[in-house]
Amino acid sequence: MNLETNRNKKRLLMKIISKIGLLFFVALVFSLVFTGCSLPEEEKKDVLKILEIRESLSNKGQTNKLALLLTDDFPNRKEYLDQLKYRNFYFTEYDYSINLINFISYNPLTKKAVATIDFDLTFKQPEDPAPTLLLGKIENVTLIKEKIGWKIDNIEEIKDSGRKIVPQLVHDIFYPLDTRKTALSNNDFQLFESVIHPDFVSRNELLSDFKENAEVFSNINYALKGRKLISVSTDEKNAEVIQYFDLAFKTKEGGISEKLENQKEVVSLKKSDDGTWKIIGGLR
Numbered sequence: 655m656n657l658e659t660n661r662n663k664k665r666l667l668m669k670i671i672s673k674i675g676l677l678f679f680v681a682l683v684f685s686l687v688f689t690g691c692s693l694p695e696e697e698k699k700d701v702l703k704i705l706e707i708r709e710s711l712s713n714k715g716q717t718n719k720l721a722l723l724l725t726d727d728f729p730n731r732k733e734y735l736d737q738l739k740y741r742n743f744y745f746t747e748y749d750y751s752i753n754l755i756n757f758i759s760y761n762p763l764t765k766k767a768v769a770t771i772d773f774d775l776t777f778k779q780p781e782d783p784a785p786t787l788l789l790g791k792i793e794n795v796t797l798i799k800e801k802i803g804w805k806i807d808n809i810e811e812i813k814d815s816g817r818k819i820v821p822q823l824v825h826d827i828f829y830p831l832d833t834r835k836t837a838l839s840n841n842d843f844q845l846f847e848s849v850i851h852p853d854f855v856s857r858n859e860l861l862s863d864f865k866e867n868a869e870v871f872s873n874i875n876y877a878l879k880g881r882k883l884i885s886v887s888t889d890e891k892n893a894e895v896i897q898y899f900d901l902a903f904k905t906k907e908g909g910i911s912e913k914l915e916n917q918k919e920v921v922s923l924k925k926s927d928d929g930t931w932k933i934i935g936g937l938r
Contacts, residue, residue: 700804793810830930839876922935
């Protein structure tokens, strides 16, 4: 009798274990399937907006507003916000710039999405001649949709990602660009010629145009509005810089003024044999 009872108990236990195993398996399958789901387009727009707002608030140092984008469970929430606040106080320049956002997972059951972000970080310490650049850094950002909308639940920076460009190299690359700006303002042909690389395509034509402009215009004002070092070769002999500027000029005859606003140029630079950087492309 006891033997039969034990057998029945074992059968019942095996059935329970089997059902639990089946439920676990189904839950696992559902989790794997839904995690691989694509984030719906409407939701994607909302998430991208949150990430763009975070980018803007981080650069402005508005941590009080940034706090509203973070969940209550964000790891080390206070420390993260304090660190951003201190960065903006200490650094004379600070810029977090997103290059690319890629959504790698979305679970509609938990309303959780994970995005991989490729970004650049620029910061300048008071004693440095130029900013330090961290190019191509990677971070994984987890977002959760709450009742009031999407919020950031975690930010995990991938260690050893990206590439560091030291301040002195940044300074050396920017120097010919600043020299060219001075040359334009003063109609200084020799100064302009000194920063144009011998291998610049149509170099003679470029220099000839400068001379002609100097004869026509009494004042050329190149107003730099923004600048970003977008690439440096691994051997540190080639670089590309994007610049945003307004250009104003006045003719000598009649003094007519003209202005070109919101201009953009991508300038290529190359390190010369003497160790100085010179412009090798991108000028019109």
